[in-house]
Amino acid sequence: xxxxxxxxxxxxxxxxxxxxxxxxxxxxxxxxxxxxxxxxxxxxxxxxxxxxxxxxxxxxxxxxxxxxxxxxxxxxxxxxxxxxxxxxxxxxxxxxxxxxxxxxxxxxxxxxxxxxxxxxxxxxxxxxxxxxxxxxxxxxxxxxxxxxxxxxxxxxxxxxxxxxxxxxxxxxxxxxxxxxxxxxxxxxxxxxxxxxxxxxxxxxxxxxxxxxxxxxxxxxxxxxxxxxxxxxxxxxxxxxxxxxxxxxxxxxxxxxxxxxxxxxxxxxxxxxxxxxxxxxxxxxxxxxxxxxxxxxxxxxxxxxxxxxxxxxxxxxxxxxxxxxxxxxxxxxxxxxxxxxxxxxxxxxxxxxxxxxxxxxxxxxxxxxxxxxxxxxxxxxxxxxxxxxxxxxxxxxxxxxxxxxxxxxxxxxxxxxxxxxxxxxxxxxxxxxxxxxxxxxxxxxxxxxxxxxxxxxxxxxxxxxxxxxxxxxxxxxxxxxxxxxxxxxxxxxxxxxx
Numbered sequence: 001x002x003x004x005x006x007x008x009x010x011x012x013x014x015x016x017x018x019x020x021x022x023x024x025x026x027x028x029x030x031x032x033x034x035x036x037x038x039x040x041x042x043x044x045x046x047x048x049x050x051x052x053x054x055x056x057x058x059x060x061x062x063x064x065x066x067x068x069x070x071x072x073x074x075x076x077x078x079x080x081x082x083x084x085x086x087x088x089x090x091x092x093x094x095x096x097x098x099x100x101x102x103x104x105x106x107x108x109x110x111x112x113x114x115x116x117x118x119x120x121x122x123x124x125x126x127x128x129x130x131x132x133x134x135x136x137x138x139x140x141x142x143x144x145x146x147x148x149x150x151x152x153x154x155x156x157x158x159x160x161x162x163x164x165x166x167x168x169x170x171x172x173x174x175x176x177x178x179x180x181x182x183x184x185x186x187x188x189x190x191x192x193x194x195x196x197x198x199x200x201x202x203x204x205x206x207x208x209x210x211x212x213x214x215x216x217x218x219x220x221x222x223x224x225x226x227x228x229x230x231x232x233x234x235x236x237x238x239x240x241x242x243x244x245x246x247x248x249x250x251x252x253x254x255x256x257x258x259x260x261x262x263x264x265x266x267x268x269x270x271x272x273x274x275x276x277x278x279x280x281x282x283x284x285x286x287x288x289x290x291x292x293x294x295x296x297x298x299x300x301x302x303x304x305x306x307x308x309x310x311x312x313x314x315x316x317x318x319x320x321x322x323x324x325x326x327x328x329x330x331x332x333x334x335x336x337x338x339x340x341x342x343x344x345x346x347x348x349x350x351x352x353x354x355x356x357x358x359x360x361x362x363x364x365x366x367x368x369x370x371x372x373x374x375x376x377x378x379x380x381x382x383x384x385x386x387x388x389x390x391x392x393x394x395x396x397x398x399x400x401x402x403x404x405x406x407x408x409x410x411x412x413x414x415x416x417x418x419x420x421x422x423x424x425x426x427x428x429x430x431x432x433x434x435x436x437x438x439x440x441x442x443x444x445x446x447x448x449x450x451x452x453x454x455x456x457x458x459x460x461x462x463x464x465x466x467x468x469x470x471x472x473x474x475x476x477x478x479x480x481x482x483x484x485x486x487x488x489x490x491x492x493x494x495x496x497x
Contacts, residue, residue, distance in 0.1 A: 030055045030118050030129040035098035037135045042109060047100045048080040053118050053129075054093040057376060060121045063088050063096065069114040071106040072133060073099045076292075089121060089294045089330075100135050109137050260287040260351045262361040268335060269371025269414045270488035276369035277341055278423075279415035280327065280459045281349075283334040285358070288351050289315045294330040306428045308337065308458060314354035319365075320347045325426060325458065337459040338365075340425040369415035370439065370480050370487040381478055381491050382412045393475075393494050402496035405469045408451060409493070411441070416453070416461040416482060423455050432456045439482035441465045443493070444472075471495050 035049035053063060064087040065072055073084040080099035090096070098116070101107060112135045119128030266272060268280035275281050289295075291313050300309035310316060310323035317324040317336045320343055324336040334351065344367055348360035373382040375396050383391035383403070391409050392400035403409045419433035434454040441448040446468040453463045463480065475492035 030059075030061060030092070030120070032116060032118050032129045032131045034131050035116075035133055037098075037100060037133070039136045040100065040102055042102055042107065042137050044102045046080045047102060047135075048097045049100075050095055050097050051116075052093060052095045053090065055120075058092045059376070060089060060091050061118045062121050063090060063116065063118045065117070066115040071101045071103075071112065071135075072114040072116075073101070074116075075099060083292050085292060088292070098133060102137065107135070107137055111136050259356050260289075260353045260358040261285045262288075262349065262351060262358050265349045265361050265363050267369050267371045267415060269373050270369075272369075272371070272488060273363060274366050274369040274415075274485075275338055275347075275363060276366045276415045276417070277338055277343075278417075278425075278455070278459055279338050279369050279371075281324075281336055281338055283317060283336060283349065283351060283361075284332060285351070286332060287353065287356075288334055289313055289329045289331050289353060291329065291331060294328060296328045297326060303428070308426050308428070310426075316352045318348075318350045318352060321350075327459075340422075366485065368417040368437075368483050368485050370413060370417075370482050370485055371415050372411055372413040372478075372480070372487055372491055374491055379490070379492055380475070381493055383493055384410045384412070386410075391493060396494075402473075402494035403467045405467050405471050405495065405497060408464055408466050411463040411465060411478070411480070411493075413461050413463065413480070413487065414459050416455075416463075416480070419455050427458075429455070429457055432462070435461070435482075437482050439463065439480040442479050442481070443468050443476045443495075446470055467493075467495060473497055 031054050033052040033054075035051035037047065037049050040047050053061060055061065063074065065074075067086075073080075073086055074088065074096045075082060075084045076088065076090070076094070076096060077083070078097070080097055084099050088096070114133045114135075115130055116133060117128050117130045262283060262285040264282075264284045265275070266282050266284075267274055268282050271282070289312075295312050297303060297309050297312065300312055302309045308325035310325060312326045312329050315326065315329055315334070317326060317334055319338055319341070322339050322341055324338055326334060326336050328335040344365050346362060347365045348362055350360055351358045374380060375382055375390070375392055377396055380392045380396055385391055385401070385403070386408060390397050390400040391403045393402065394400055416435055416439060418436045420436040421433070423429060423433040432454045434452075438450055438453050441450050441463060448468055449466040451464045451466060454461065456462045473496045474494075476495050477489070478491065478493045479489065480487040
């Protein structure tokens with residue numbers, strides 16, 4: 001894993017990159033807006049309340065719950081009837097829905113308190129934000145309930161039959177007067193049949209009746225439902241006791257995979273188009289992975305044996321049909337390491353998501369594609385002092401400081417080329433490897449003394465340079481040149497005497 005080979009301070013820079021984009025040092029504050037729940041009825045399905053997570057500046061965060069709470073979860077969806085989780089990796093600002101399961105086994109009567117925590121996805125953390133969620137729970141007399149309140153059609157079948165029970169848990173009589181399907185899907189509801197065994201039934205003291213639902217998608221155009229979620233509402237009206245409308249949701253999708261779509265392929269340091277062997281790249285698009293959160297190569301069992309994974313969650317990135325090494329993936333972004341092939345010139349990049357393969361995305365493979373990683377401001381190069389602390393103005397990252405003329409500092413980047421001897425491909429490194437062609441490093445028009453340059457982890461290059469003694473104070477534009485290729489323009493190192 002990359003973090004195993006870096007100084008303590010810089011580990012968090014690239015770890016953030018692997019987890020949520022690329023390096024970020026400018027996190028200062030996270031704010032959670034509290035979700036508000038009024039009194040809820042026990043065994044009344046799933047209740048939701050929106051809340052927002054914001055930060056200054058925007059950053060990837062892990063939103064999680066205290067492990068002892070089983071009745072609370074959250075989702076990025078507009079309601080709580082889809083996938084829910086107890087932890088999510090998100091990018092601020094984001095609006096989430098807090099979801100409360102009112103089933104008696106998970107949510108007892110009285111006041112229930114859960115805790116939501118949001119923290120930056122990085123070892124270099126400032127204190128996480130926490131907020132309590134309080135849910136008062138009651139039992140109304142004669143309240144109608146449905147079980148289950150949510151039904152998912154099996155993606156392996158075009159037909160399904162489900163029984164939904166309604167009961168009254170109070171002492172008052174509750175008579176179901178009507179069960180009415182209200183379709184919101186293709187075919188004007190022709191795919192749903194209701195066998196009503198409840199009309200006119202009197203429910204009391206936990207007695208129940210059942211409605212049988214026949215779902216049939218055989219006559220529905222597959223193109224109309226792929227990747228979509230539709231819902232049916234059963235309006236159950238009661239007489240006597242407490243009137244109630246029970247809504248039962250059905251979420252389904254056909255098992256026809258939508259093809260992943262690549263929108264861009266870029267160098268992970270410069271975000272420019274040039275890529276090269278042993279270079280981190282960023283692939284962005286849609287439907288790249290069937291995951292609700294994100295994953296990194298540390299989640300793969302291959303890492304324990306020292307190998308870099310070419311597949312995570314059934315997803316593979318192909319560079320001219322050769323698998324790349326996946327460092328991070330989500331549904332919209334994949335960070336991957338280009339394998340050490342001898343190919344140069346036009347190449348095609350594809351994403352294979354569990355057998356569904358994207359169209360080819362053309363790009364250009366260079367011999368080298370030097371690029372420096374940058375801090376979250378997008379301007380200052382990811383640079384460290386000899387003690388591992390960041391080289392940057394204080395307002396870029398707490399504890400950072402400018403470099404001094406004559407000081408030997410470390411620049412971090414990717415795409416700087418081959419080593420001598422050649423480093424092994426696709427495995428974790430046991431020792432650093434010196435670059436075959438030492439790059440030149442310029443501070444403005446002044447050439448710096450490059451004291452060491454090499455590969456310290458797969459795709460990660462370390463360049464130790466002495467800041468020129470004649471370098472002025474301020475943000476100095478820095479560039480590396482190797483094999484007639486120059487690193488990205490407009491990035492700087494802060495210098496102060």
